[in-house]
Amino acid sequence: MLWLSQKRQTHTLSLTHAVLKQAEAKVPFPLGFSDLGFPLPSPSSSSPLQPRNTAKKRERMVGFNMQPYGIQSMLKEGHKHLSGLDEAVLKNIDACKQLSTITRTSLGPNGMNKMVINHLDKLFVTNDAATIVSELEVQHPAAKVLVLAGKAQQEEIGDGANLTISFAGELLQGAEDLIRMGLHPSEIISGYSKAIKKAIEILDELVGNGSENMDVRDKEQVISRMKAAVASKQFGLEDTICSFVADACIQVCPKNPANFNVDNVRVAKLLGGGLHNSTVVRGLVLKSDAVGTIKRMEKAKVAVFAGGVDTSATETKGTVLIHSAEQLENYSKTEEAKVEELIKAVADSGAKVIVSGAAVGEMALHFCERYKLMVLKISSKFELRRFCRTTGAVAMLKLSQPNPDDLGYVDSVSVEEIGGARVTIVKNEEGGNSVATVVLRGSTDSILDDLERAVDDGVNTYKALCRDSRIVPGAAATEIELAKRVKDFSFKETGLDQYAIAKFAECFEMVPRTLAENAGLNAMEIISSLYAEHASGNTKIGIDLDGGVCKDISTMSIWDLHVTKSFALKYAADAACTVLRVDQIIMSKPAGGPRRQEPAGGMDED
Template sequence: MGSFHLPSYGMQTMLKEGHKLMSGLEEAVLKNIEACIQLSKITSTSLGPNGMNKMVINHLDKLFVTNDAGTIIQELEVQHPAAKLLVMAAKAQQEEIGDGANLVVSFAGELLQGAEQLIRLGLHPSEIIGGYSKANVKALELLQELEEAGSEKMDVRKTEEVVKRMVSAVASKQYGQESILCPLIAEACIQVCPANPTNFNVDNVRVAKILGGGIHDTCVVRGMVLKSEAAGTIKKATKAKIAVFGAGVDTSATETKGTVLINSANQLENYAKTEEAKIEELIKAVASSGASVVVSGGTIGEMALHFCERYKLMVIKISSKFELRRFCRTTGAVSLVKLGQPSADELGYADSISVDEIGGTRVTVVKNEESGNLVSTVVIRGSTDSVLDDVERAVDDGVNSYKAMCRDSRIVPGAGATEIELARRLRDYGAKETGLDQYAIEKFAESLEVVPRILAENGGLNSTDTISSLYAAHVAGNLKAGVDVEQGGIKDMTADDVWDLLTTKYWALKLATDAACTVLRVDQIIMAKQAGGPKGRPADGGDED
């Protein structure tokens, strides 16, 4: 009797071998929750002005030292599918508002931790989801009631108004430097703010990082700062007309692929001469169009440079195509493909272009004071690359919150005051609910305490005391009481102008709840066997943009 095969049962018969299946509460739901809580633990210690930094080294060996949750999460390359959902939510927040990614992850983590306790008590995930969704709707409603009266009428061109709304975003990245950075960021944003502020483009505020000096040497330049110097000997041009050639300024413009048969030395000499004459003719044509500056997006030939000097043309090379595009936008020039005489409307204009030295680095500064300025640059100074990168992130967040306030300038009290008040009111709301929802609403309210709790912990205060005294103050009617991380204890932080943008909170609560509910909805994870074959190449860092 030959050996016979027992058929395999269950999932094995249905799926290819090598698959993994996790199902049920223990294996799927709680494992997912655990992964998300781990992720939120990483970022939550970086929340707020006293947040700790993380050192992340990514797959290209680049070092990041930062407490910007958006950056940390992006560089961690999270593998776990459930934790990835939180990462996506944080990225959505980063793109929508530019600040508050940390709030999303920390809050979602808290919600899931609450959910875990409820599941262990025997609630079904769908009951928890129902409760959370109810609480979320209510929280967003209550949030609108907490807005500061009159804050929706804001002049986006008034520096102090802007700084007031920007401080919390910048201070959470660069605590102690916000008084230096905020006015600068505000100035840069206001300079490029279009007639209709809702059309504000974040890309128009540039950052140039130059080593040396300290943060206090940071300044704002109206116009662009290129981190390279002019190619020729001419280093300055005022009231300049600018011709931009995207493909480069070189003799190759005259060459065609072809074979030339040369029989004598004479012919060779003539051939070289004609090439020289040809390029001279082209450069002369550029000069006669009234241009005094030539910008090249590619190589600049020796001979071409020689003739540019002869015709007193300043030559600048911009190799990044993004920078070239911005340069065209700043000066209103059109990038030409072929070397030749540009027409009057293809020429750009700048009040002055000069090569300056900032901290031993030669830079080209393009200024446009009179003709409506389209780009402004924050020149950041600092001692090391990682400091510069971190300040750049703070500037980035500031600019993004400017964009957010252009759309919706309403503000709510900062420093955890809003969260505690929401938690207090949600608790009352939950107590009135019947059924199992009330437990989930209670947990939702409790999760909101995560913000003041972490602010207190990161500031080295006792979090339990802080939270109970916050509740006491809020019950007594002081709705603006928040965590004072400088002196310790609690006080009305709005006196020190600690405000948060309402939109930041609104989106963060929304995205975090959505992410948490999505994670809770999963009850099975089925992973197919990983495809074989060669591993794909990791994506490269790409250009700065």
């Protein structure tokens, strides 16, 4: 009996100990535990035990606390939410700084190249910021704002994308310093807005005298304005490239220069030789030979067929049962007669040149030769559209008799040999559709691609000249003068935004500092010398990268377009203010579908 009593006491103590441990762990008790006769403990009361109904209330409270609260209760599982200075603002600034660091080392004539391999395994070796950021596929939402600003600059002007992205990153770096000093982002935005307005006013005052009345058909003046843009892509070759581009642009410039179309200056890239073998051809150059024996035609009407020049085929397979040789001969004659009828109808319409967007059948080519029709094949649909725009023709879907309104006109079509390659030159000077082609020669595809980007920058600069020919000093002379005057403007402000205006002025030093660093010069000495010269009133003193000294840019003929500079500064300031206005980032969970199968290397999407 004594042994049984001790065993019951031990069992009672063990149960009490288990109850107390479960209460401390705040775990709801299982139903039926209180049926043993023990009251439930309460960790919040002085007594270790509590009634049964209190335990049920506690069970409900524990279940309620497990529910999400705040913004988490509104969004799906897997979302991301960042807020506050540390999580949102400063992280956004850091992402933008990383992007601007990539492009800044490519700024200026001594900028370094970047080797970019995109998702299609295509290789890009270039220092063109627009190409770099478009192939990087940036994912960070704040950095995308800078990418969009650079693309807007490239589409609007055609040059200055690097300045836009690099200057925006420098502004955000200055904003980070001000935030850590204690300024609120709204005060920084207010200061930056005042500073950019003042900077544009100062930029208008720095315009060269008489530059607004420039003759866009004067080759020497065009080259002097174009040289800075081309030198940033191909330093040392700018004189040769600018001469080609100026010739091509002046040849196709309409009576009203404001109507200049950049698509009227084309680029044809032919492997082999060097830049000194390049030339400018008056007309559209197709990198293909004519189909057939007729290689030249003058003052001819043109018929364009996008679907090819061949016998029509049914969409489904069919079987023809032939019982004799006579039936086989009649079948072939019927097919030949049908093709001849179509080709004769084209010839009777007055067309002397047929352009096919697809295959040219042997039988159709035979009858084209019989009726003295010249046949060209253009596989690229973009090149075909350009040919139609040049000649005024309308592309028809299938081979049929064209209407008079569908026919185009060319002054001459001829096959010539350039550098061992046979090309077709299409000339048409009527109707304002004159086209010029810069034929570039180079040893590798990468060199040709980079030369093409330099030519594109030159053509876009010419278009900007036709729009607004005003120029400002280059070689960082304008940026130092802006920094000096905006800094003086900040001293006149009395609010906290004066610190933001002063920081905006300091950000202009990024341009001379980067130019000096990329050229291997001492940036601090260059900037100090520039400030000293500009303080004495020499507003045209810039950096001579060849001599490593400060020099009057008018003697070096280095000018930047006013419209390029003003748009770049505006886009950069707008992008920086947009990033600073963001205080929360809310991203939903990415779609969970299967990943799209990537095409094989070297293939491009239509």
